[in-house]
Amino acid sequence: MILAGHSAALRVAALSAPVFAALLAAFAFGPYPLSPAETLAALWAGPSAVNDAATVVWQLRLPRIGAGFLVGAALAAAGAAYQGMFRNPLVSPDILGVSAGAGLGAALAIYFGLPLAAVQAIAFVGGLLAVAAVVFVAGRVRRHDPVLVLVLAGVAVGTLFSAGISLVKVLADPSVQLPSITFWLLGGLNAVAPADLWLAAPLIGAGLLPMLLLRWRVNLLSLSDEEAAALGVNVARLRGILIVSATLMTAAAVSITGIVGWIGLVVPHAARLLVGPEFSRLLPAALLLGGGFLVAADTLARSAAAIELPLGILTALVGAPVFLWLLARSGRGGA
Amino acid sequence: MNVLEAHGLAMGYRHRAVGADIDLALGAGEVLCLLGPNGGGKTTLFRTLLGILPPLAGTVRVADRALADWSRQALATRLAYVPQSHAGLFAFSVEEVVLMGRTARLARFSTPSAHDRGVARDCLARLGVGHLAERVYTEISGGERQLALIARALAQEARILILDEPTASLDFGNQLRVLKEIDALKRQGLSILMSTHQPEHALRVADRIALLKAGRIVGQGPRALATADALADLYGADPADVARSLPQLAPA
């Protein structure tokens, strides 16, 4: 599946066509009955038109599709970086506990009845704090392989924060706060407003930038630490930068959509199958595929029934079987 | 002139010293072979010489400058490391693997250019495996992988190579191939420090040998140093057995 330089780059470029077609198609779906002609007319008329069609297309569907693409791309990129960095294709961006931290922050904020903006902000901060705790703990342990220590610390901290979430759920009022907490944890894009996009996009962009700039050097992290160092890379610093990047992107994404799993795990795999593991090609492929996949899942979530199907459930329903298939397949060939 | 030197080096990890009193010198354009039993400290020594493990005492100098004064990237343009070939985890192409060697010569945010790709292909061609460039690294044989890793080190355009058991787990044919390449590289002026478990290989390619046992250099000098007695002492074997297995050894 590996092709040298040029045709793989072509594949990345070729990927953007179907993804953007899928994005456009997503505009045509939704509970509000709009024919494709009406949708196109509303798109053409611009955001300042004042009618229901314009509101639906510009205020509701556009931010939602935009946010879906942004979040899917962010999660997939973070997953691709982590899978290379941890030298394990079965790693997801949650491995250092960012989702558990964000979940605990959101659960606490909902439990205390704080306003929406506070819920998002506290979720974001919670995600950052969880990873900071993991990095801090891992930094104190010097005896073992640093990557292994990170993973174990991430599992421990993630479990700790998950236990915290469970505790909040027990204490919450079952008829008032508990449903809100549960829905938040399942993930969804139905409450996304343009303001969320304006906040999350720069954060995700700030996280993506170092990854883009250092895309060649990231490849070297898949070698052993010794080899990478001997090839001229400051391994600890590069790892640190990637962790900050991926955490920023994932925390920002989770704070506006809740916990949407499997994208960070499965999409980088699919991207790797298409364009190979070389990160300067893998990154754009993962961004495109992740964004497209989440938009497709969200389109299903909002049009399959009158009520919203939680996004996390849909991605799991698709992601888990794909993951198992990849697992079986990788046993027979290369990753 | 010595391109790589260690003086009074004590090496080890924070709570465990592995070796001490190590004096090692690699001259320009020569091949120095390190011989010694398992657990003798070869890996630790290489890590220390590469600057990956801080020395517990003593100094290491590369190209007449203290190791501590070299930045990681600058060091990689002078000193290249070839580990034992490993299976590899991700399906990079051989060319991409060799291109990783160019990283030290790239600016911080750049990706390899056409020139870098040309250098990579040249290095592969020099080793006679240019046809492998498009193949997947995880799908080629062990010997081919070892050659690819040597090509990666060459792509660094470093003049000093450290090879860690380059013929381990290779079949006979591949072993000969690698040894021939080491010879060729020496003739091109590179300085090579290599370790091996096979004294006959050392006798074939080395200009000088060093004997490392239990973290100490118990002998360092020309090939003739490798007598049956010396090797028997090094590996804890019977000198008669050694002489029988290696008839080309210098007489005691």
Place this chain on the structure above:
Amino acid sequence: MKRRDCLLALAGLAAAPWTAALATAPATLHVFGVPPAPERVRRVFAAGAPAAVLVHALAPDALLGWPWPLSAAARGLLAPAARGLPMLGRLAGRGSTLPLEKLVALKPDLIVDAGTVDAAYLSTAERVWRQTGIPYVLVDGRLADSARQLRETGRLLGVMARGEQLARYADTTLLACGPGAARPPRVYLARAADGLETPLPGSVNGECIEAACAVNVAREPGGGLARVSREQLLAWSPDAIVTQYPEFHALARQDAVWRRLPAVRDGRLFLAPSLPFGWLDGPPGINRLIGVRWLASRLHDAAPSSDWIERARDFHALFYGHVPTREELTRLPGLA
């Protein structure tokens, strides 16, 4: 033959309490153990929020404590004696926050729980009774049965007259919805700060809508809570939107998308008070009776009066045994 009959008999005996409970329909009280004589009931533990409201309304002196932490604002609107009652925790099977030992240490005469009665709740109640020896009473708690609940629980707690008084209020509140002139109004009940959480028809959280002779605009099958999108709301275009969340109420009035809804534009977005107990929900108990009257008035009266303070005071006096001042009530979101 004999063995099979024995086994059948045993199986019948084992299933008897629950099947008996479910078979006789529609019973309101399910009793495990032998409750003390009504006049001897002094200490009652309420296992959940709706039960606490029920017991507090009928026999406030007997209530041992609240199953959830009441806010200071809520306590301020209750009778002085009730304000100081401790928070004890709830009994809900695995979801309990009260250890059984603490329950026994409280020495209640009776445990009362109100809410959905299904096999799971019945078996939990029986378990607790067997383990602690305290009689356990489950009150079937649908809103439509409020009058009967009040009467029967009143009899159980030895306050029949009071139960009758409150039941009459419930009777007059929950009048059968006549065929009416026009079709029933379609109402959206908004929960959560963003207003995008709603109870589906059949859910206990949305009963107030049907009781006010309206129809829940979310017509999906299922009985719990669900999330919806604003686009879905635009498609539904409900006749009225009602909520207990002041944050959502403020958001809907100034957000451009929510304002496109006719209900919001034409002023049919209603905010109900949630203190001390919600008028529409939270807890889903008899506290909703005033909310039903209020909602019915808002939806059906041609010229609904905007001053509900007096009626709220009457309700508080009747059900909660305390009359808040006009100022205190005016400060409640929804009544201002």
